[in-house]
Amino acid sequence: MRGNCLCGSVAFEVAGELPKLYQCHCSLCRKQSGTTSNCSLLVQCENFRWLDGESNITSYVKDSGFRSDFCARCGSPVPNPLRDTTYVWVPSGLLDGKVSLEVGAHLCVGSKASWDTNIIDGTQFEDLPNLETLIECLKRR
Numbered sequence: 225m226r227g228n229c230l231c232g233s234v235a236f237e238v239a240g241e242l243p244k245l246y247q248c249h250c251s252l253c254r255k256q257s258g259t260t261s262n263c264s265l266l267v268q269c270e271n272f273r274w275l276d277g278e279s280n281i282t283s284y285v286k287d288s289g290f291r292s293d294f295c296a297r298c299g300s301p302v303p304n305p306l307r308d309t310t311y312v313w314v315p316s317g318l319l320d321g322k323v324s325l326e327v328g329a330h331l332c333v334g335s336k337a338s339w340d341t342n343i344i345d346g347t348q349f350e351d352l353p354n355l356e357t358l359i360e361c362l363k364r365r
């Protein structure tokens with residue numbers, strides 16, 4: 225499955241069966257996404273491949289280590305490696321085509337915005353679960 229940014233200059237491909245999506249409602253992800261939460265998936269590094277436009281990616285890293293990569297031309301958030309893990313964080317809105325995906329988890333619902341009132345599907349976590357718990361929760365069954 226392929227994905228790309230708003231202007232199309234950054235393009236990538238993910239292989240294999242895609243896991244469920246998750247949304248993080250924390251204050252950082254709200255600013256990064258500009259809305260209630262981000263909506264993303266975690267794919268194994270070996271299932272991820274850049275196709276084009278890597279040189280157009282700009283990286284912003286907060287002192288805390290929170291990182292946001294985006295297309296320098298159009299501002300779309302783009303995939304980035306998940307810190308020191310073997311996973312790549314992929315914003316789900318960049319994926320093209322029709323694939324049936326579902327949201328498996330909502331993170332940081334304990335600090336969501338007051339106007340964020342429409343969480344219906346998936347497991348809810350008050351804070352950030354550890355990575356193993358999250359990965360397990362996002363497996364398709």
Ligand SMILES: [Zn+2]
Pocket residue numbers: 229230231232233234295296297298299300
């Ligand atoms: Zn772009």
Ligand SMILES: [Zn+2]
Pocket residue numbers: 248249250251252253254332
């Ligand atoms: Zn977050």
